[in-house]
Amino acid sequence: MIFYKFFVHLFLVLYSTTIYTLSPSCCCSNTTFLIDLFVKKVVFNVLCINSAMNPKFLAFLLLLPAMASASSPWFVGEMSARVSFSGEIDVVPSEQDNYLNWLEGSFFIVPQESNVQSSRLVSISPHAYSFLTDQFGNDYLSFRWESPSAGTLAYSVLWDVNTSRLKYALTSAGSLDQTYSPDIQLYLQPDNLTTWTGYMKSKAQSLVNGSNNTLEAARRLSLWVSSQIRYDRSCWDVSYPASRVFVERIGVCDEFTNLFISLCRSVGIPARYVEGLVYSSQEWNFHAWAEIYTDRWVPIDPTYNEVGFVDSSHITLASVKGDDNVFNTLNWQGLGISVNFGVEDLDVMMEDPSVSKLLHLSLKMKDELASSEIINVTAKVSNLANSPVVATCSLSMPPEMLLLDDKEKSVLLSPQGAHDLSWRIAPPPDLDQQWLHKMPLQVSCFPGTNVTEMVTVDPRKTMALVPQAVITDLTVLNRTAVLIVLRSSGTKELEDLIATVCLSDLREVCFNKTVDQLGAGESSEIQFKNLPINDGTVVSAKVSSRELEAYSEELLLSELESPRRTEQPAIQPETVPDLNVGADQNQLIILTIILILVLVVIAAFAAVCSRR
Numbered sequence: 001m002i003f004y005k006f007f008v009h010l011f012l013v014l015y016s017t018t019i020y021t022l023s024p025s026c027c028c029s030n031t032t033f034l035i036d037l038f039v040k041k042v043v044f045n046v047l048c049i050n051s052a053m054n055p056k057f058l059a060f061l062l063l064l065p066a067m068a069s070a071s072s073p074w075f076v077g078e079m080s081a082r083v084s085f086s087g088e089i090d091v092v093p094s095e096q097d098n099y100l101n102w103l104e105g106s107f108f109i110v111p112q113e114s115n116v117q118s119s120r121l122v123s124i125s126p127h128a129y130s131f132l133t134d135q136f137g138n139d140y141l142s143f144r145w146e147s148p149s150a151g152t153l154a155y156s157v158l159w160d161v162n163t164s165r166l167k168y169a170l171t172s173a174g175s176l177d178q179t180y181s182p183d184i185q186l187y188l189q190p191d192n193l194t195t196w197t198g199y200m201k202s203k204a205q206s207l208v209n210g211s212n213n214t215l216e217a218a219r220r221l222s223l224w225v226s227s228q229i230r231y232d233r234s235c236w237d238v239s240y241p242a243s244r245v246f247v248e249r250i251g252v253c254d255e256f257t258n259l260f261i262s263l264c265r266s267v268g269i270p271a272r273y274v275e276g277l278v279y280s281s282q283e284w285n286f287h288a289w290a291e292i293y294t295d296r297w298v299p300i301d302p303t304y305n306e307v308g309f310v311d312s313s314h315i316t317l318a319s320v321k322g323d324d325n326v327f328n329t330l331n332w333q334g335l336g337i338s339v340n341f342g343v344e345d346l347d348v349m350m351e352d353p354s355v356s357k358l359l360h361l362s363l364k365m366k367d368e369l370a371s372s373e374i375i376n377v378t379a380k381v382s383n384l385a386n387s388p389v390v391a392t393c394s395l396s397m398p399p400e401m402l403l404l405d406d407k408e409k410s411v412l413l414s415p416q417g418a419h420d421l422s423w424r425i426a427p428p429p430d431l432d433q434q435w436l437h438k439m440p441l442q443v444s445c446f447p448g449t450n451v452t453e454m455v456t457v458d459p460r461k462t463m464a465l466v467p468q469a470v471i472t473d474l475t476v477l478n479r480t481a482v483l484i485v486l487r488s489s490g491t492k493e494l495e496d497l498i499a500t501v502c503l504s505d506l507r508e509v510c511f512n513k514t515v516d517q518l519g520a521g522e523s524s525e526i527q528f529k530n531l532p533i534n535d536g537t538v539v540s541a542k543v544s545s546r547e548l549e550a551y552s553e554e555l556l557l558s559e560l561e562s563p564r565r566t567e568q569p570a571i572q573p574e575t576v577p578d579l580n581v582g583a584d585q586n587q588l589i590i591l592t593i594i595l596i597l598v599l600v601v602i603a604a605f606a607a608v609c610s611r612r
Contacts, residue, residue: 073279074304074392074446077356078164079312082122082349083277085109086156088342089330093150098336103145106132106329108275109157110139112316116165122158136325138318152342163312165299166356166447169387170308173412174214174294180270184293187270191322193241194262198535199476200246201266202557208267216412217269218292218300219307219390223410225260226305228473228485239323247477249525253303254323257288260302261322264292272319274299275326277348279313284348291319305408306446307390309358313350358385358447359413361393365441365453370461372429372491374404376422379443379451383413393445395423401439402426402521404489406472426491426520431459465492467545471552472523474541479533484541484552486515487523494518497545499526504538515543533557 089105110131111119128144143155180188190196196204207224211217232250240248242262245255257273264271270293278287278301289301289310297319299310318326332339360382366375381391392410395403404424411419431437437457444450468490475483482501488494497515502508511528518524533539534557541552 073281073311073313074306074444075355075448076279076311076313076353077166077448078352078354079162080351081161081163081315082351083111083159083161083315084156084345084347085159086154086347087344089153089155090338090340090342091148091150091153092338092340093336094338095336098150098334100148100150100332100334100337100339101146103148103153103330103332103334103339105143105155106331107141107143107155108138108318108326108328110141110317111159111161112138112318114316115168116312117161117163117316119162120160122160124157125155134318134320134325136318136320138320138326140318150337161315163315164356165312165314166309166358169385170215170294170298170389172295173212173216173388174292174298176208176211176214176217176268178214180293184270187272187293187321188265188268190262190265191324193239193258193323194265195241195243196262196266197243197246197478199478199557200243200263202555203246203475204263204267206553206555207263214269214292214294215298215308215388215390217267218264218298219410219412221260221263222300222302222305222307223392223408224473225256225263225302227406227408228475229256229259231256231303247481253288256303257290258323260300261290264290269293272297273322273326274316275318275320277313277315277317277346279348279350284346284350286346287314288323289314304446305392305410307392307410308388308412309390309447311446311448312353312356355448357449358383358387358389359391359445359449360384361443361445361449361451363441363443363451363453365455368456368458369427370463371427371431371457371459372465373461373463374424374426374466374491377425377441377443378420378422379445380418380420381411381413381445382418383416386415388415389413389447391419391421391445391447393421393443395425396442396444397425398439400428400431400437401441402428402491404468404487404491404521424489427457427459428520429462429465429491431457433459435459463491466490467492467494467547469494469497469518469543469548469550471541471543471550474539474552474555476533476539476555476557477527480529480531482528482531482533482539482541484526484528484543485523486518486526486543486550488518488520490548491520492547493520494545494548497543499541499543501528501531501539501541503531503533504540505534505536 091100111117126143130142131139132142133139145153204221207220208217211220228249229245230250231252233252235251235255239254240251242259245251245259261271261273272291274289274291276287277284289299291297291299298308300307301310320326330339362380364378369375377395379393381393383389390410390412392408394408402425404426409421411421413419439455439457440452441455442450442452470487470489471484472487473485477483484499486499495517497518499513499515500510502510511531513526513528515524537557538554540554543550
């Protein structure tokens with residue numbers, strides 16, 4: 001049996017080390033992840049038969065690399081990629097007598113040159129093309145076809161792109177009371193998709209109060225957008241205005257970005273819209289993020305909550321005032337002809353991603369826990385750079401564990417500075433008492449670092465269940481509605497909670513709603529409607545039951561009049577391309593087959609040893 005256990009552990013160590021050396025955590029595709037799960041399933045079923053090992057302990061050991069494989073591209077510090085854009089234009093006669101003298105198509109498919117991004121044109125078709133520049137200084141491509149026939153016109157462009165987005169230090173965190181030049185003041189004005197209401201401005205102001213600089217204010221706004229807006233692919237085909245996203249709280253990267261820009265501009269932070277590409281840890285996709293102005297333009301991606309720096313899988317195609325200003329167009333001269341965008345395709349082959357380590361991370365927590373024991377997992381995050389760095393950190397652990405806190409937190413670190421981030425967690429009360437349970441806890445931080453520790457849960461020891469709750473967000477949505485977000489931050493399931501919103505003007509008026517049940521670690525959104533909210537109203541909230549009380553901070557409403565927006569062109573429809581992930585998995589598949597064969601040999605050898 002000793003030989004048996006030894007070979008089990010040896011295989012798992014060799015397998016996990018090898019597969020994630022060839023396929024780094026930031027670049028694992030679905031194929032890698034599925035192969036990983038398949039091999040581990042084989043290991044578990046073949047090697048654990050008749051074994052005296054704790055199967056749950058082994059299962060959690062197997063989970064560790066899987067946790068890494070599911071991570072975002074937070075670890076891409078420098079990158080080289082071959083990027084292919086291609087598509088078709090459909091030319092269809094709409095009348096019997098028709099002609100087409102010429103057709104021009106303009107496309108934002110040019111990687112923009114900067115100190116963190118460079119590109120080289122490899123090939124292009126058709127050959128009748130030109131590079132043009134828009135009003136914001138972005139290069140774009142224009143193709144021209146002379147007297148084309150009805151049918152399908154094809155175009156394709158191939159680029160080599162290099163990015164190194166963590167290479168240059170931020171020279172300034174900015175000042176919230178600085179004066180901007182006229183060309184920067186343009187980015188303080190609302191447009192079709194970023195017009196804010198007075199309620200949005202009040203919320204933004206409450207978030208940035210106490211900020212010492214522009215970067216800290218933007219960090220708070222990005223964290224709020226990232227945590228409060230739910231990613232929903234049903235919003236893919238249309239861009240919704242920030243005012244709608246603020247109320248409905250769903251969207252994709254366009255909505256995250258437009259809401260963030262709107263909140264920034266409402267409190268006097270210049271912000272602009274960036275169109276580009278990104279790698280999501282599963283696929284390459286078109287993407288949107290933002291930039292704010294300090295003493296230069298600084299990138300912020302509220303979808304991934306990357307602030308001050310963004311990972312190097314971000315490829316910039318255009319930086320503009322708003323979403324309205326970047327879209328592909330078709331122009332032609334003819335009669336009796338219908339011209340439309342056809343199929344579009346994007347293919348990206350990422351080569352040689354490397355890690356740029358700007359942070360150092362260490363964890364501190366208890367080594368052994370009882371069931372339902374609440375502890376703090378504390379991560380000390382140290383800035384290794386000669387630049388301000390916003391560290392965004394996320395805690396991952398097995399689903400059995402209870403997270404009683406926000407999953408993701410962030411902090412602005414001064415050059416060479418350090419700060420502690422903490423998460424409240426607890427083991428569940430219903431673990432199998434026959435085993436000691438090893439639980440892996442991993443904290444990953446952007447830019448580019450992570451650390452994993454194991455805790456042991458002894459379910460034979462128990463702690464009393466604790467009833468606790470906290471109001472994590474209070475937002476006045478409009479003149480009649482208030483939304484509060486409530487979280488159970490204890491280990492006991494809560495029942496019969498009374499949520500209360502109070503409005504104080506000349507007198508205080510309170511409104512109640514009942515929450516029947518809230519499980520440990522769960523959150524609930526509670527919306528109050530038909531409220532009499534006015535300029536100058538102070539809004540507060542609390543939640544109570546027989547066992548607890550929790551309060552929110554007061555929110556003072558002021559300047560509720562919406563700003564005047566500038567005239568903008570009408571929103572243009574976008575065509576969603578078919579996307580392919582460019583990743584060569586052949587080497588990984590061959591290696592996995594070899595490892596499975598080795599596994600079979602080890603299993604046979606172990607079986608012989610056990611019989612002897």
